[in-house]
Amino acid sequence: MRSAARDAVACGGAPRDLGLDQGAAVRTAVRAARAKLPLAARLGLLRGAGARRSSRDALRYFPHMSERLAGLARGAGVSRATLEVLLARELGAEGGACGAQAIALAPERSGAGPLLARSLPLSGRGAPWFLRRSAPEHDWRSVEVALPWLVPALTGVNERGLAVAALVFPPAPADLVACAAPALLLAQDCLQRCDDVQKAIEWCERRPAGGRAALLFADASGELAEVAITGSERRVRRARDGVLVSAGDALRIAELEKACAAAGALTPAALGALVADGNGAHAVLDPSATTLVLDGIRHEAALGA
Numbered sequence: 001m002r003s004a005a006r007d008a009v010a011c012g013g014a015p016r017d018l019g020l021d022q023g024a025a026v027r028t029a030v031r032a033a034r035a036k037l038p039l040a041a042r043l044g045l046l047r048g049a050g051a052r053r054s055s056r057d058a059l060r061y062f063p064h065m066s067e068r069l070a071g072l073a074r075g076a077g078v079s080r081a082t083l084e085v086l087l088a089r090e091l092g093a094e095g096g097a098c099g100a101q102a103i104a105l106a107p108e109r110s111g112a113g114p115l116l117a118r119s120l121p122l123s124g125r126g127a128p129w130f131l132r133r134s135a136p137e138h139d140w141r142s143v144e145v146a147l148p149w150l151v152p153a154l155t156g157v158n159e160r161g162l163a164v165a166a167l168v169f170p171p172a173p174a175d176l177v178a179c180a181a182p183a184l185l186l187a188q189d190c191l192q193r194c195d196d197v198q199k200a201i202e203w204c205e206r207r208p209a210g211g212r213a214a215l216l217f218a219d220a221s222g223e224l225a226e227v228a229i230t231g232s233e234r235r236v237r238r239a240r241d242g243v244l245v246s247a248g249d250a251l252r253i254a255e256l257e258k259a260c261a262a263a264g265a266l267t268p269a270a271l272g273a274l275v276a277d278g279n280g281a282h283a284v285l286d287p288s289a290t291t292l293v294l295d296g297i298r299h300e301a302a303l304g305a
Contacts, residue, residue, distance in 0.1 A: 012135035015064040016071035023075020026148035030076035033149045054088035057181035061208050065185050068151045086149045090182040091211040102165035102216045103275050104224040106242035111265040113288035116218040118155040118165035120281040139192040143292045143301045145283050152188040159302045160195035161220030163285040171212040175231035183213035183229040197223040205234045214246040220288040
């Protein structure tokens with residue numbers, strides 16, 4: 001599926017229309033994900049308490065994303081309950097946003113403009129992700145990498161020069177008490193609504209979301225920040241020596257920081273290779289140019305859907 005990822009899926013209009021466009025384009029992949037679920041979940045007969053809570057809180061705090069999910073279900077020809085189960089997995093250890101890492105560079109470390117790179121998941125059959133262009137009604141356009149069965153992007157950049165990479169980590173039970181809407185949804189909110197890092201931070205600090213995640217941001221001015229989400233807690237981390245790394249544990253962060261320091265100035269290609277950690281699957285975003293490079297091909301956010 002990696003070659004197919006080079007052709008962007010165009011999604012535009014109202015929230016439900018955005019989902020309809022996506023569902024129709026990636027129907028086969030969505031149905032393949034559904035086929036891997038337990039029979040009761042595939043039939044929509046049993047979502048489980050976690051999926052029910054996740055769906056309820058997503059509808060309450062992310063109504064536009066919930067509408068987009070409904071359109072995705074209709075476009076793909078699957079039940080909404082099935083997609084709610086798949087979304088709820090992003091609160092745990094088996095979600096598609098888990099096990100990743102991301103690196104943001106300030107201009108002085110790239111030798112050019114700011115950069116943001118994120119590793120991408122691979123399965124035994126290749127890449128489960130696809131390239132998407134979102135042109136939401138009344139909001140910013142963006143180009144993104146997403147999983148077919150999810151509304152929120154794994155990484156993307158919008159036409160105003162805000163780039164985000166979203167990572168999800170296994171939570172503790174306490175991280176789901178206040179809210180069970182997956183924090184991954186905040187990434188899409190920020191792409192649609194925010195034009196710089198500070199506004200994205202403020203949005204994440206105000207909005208309820210659950211689980212444990214990290215959203216790494218870079219904007220066209222060169223500002224970098226990570227918003228670490230642990231249940232209702234938000235912690236903002238800034239770059240050190242022009243580098244900001246997000247990963248699943250402190251040891252891995254230290255390893256990547258050391259590799260960046262040893263490398264000196266990092267080109268987009270070198271940064272992508274570093275964050276991919278040998279598997280070759282990664283996206284590199286340039287906020288100042290509002291572009292995303294995937295499979296060696298450059299895509300511009302401003303083109304819209």
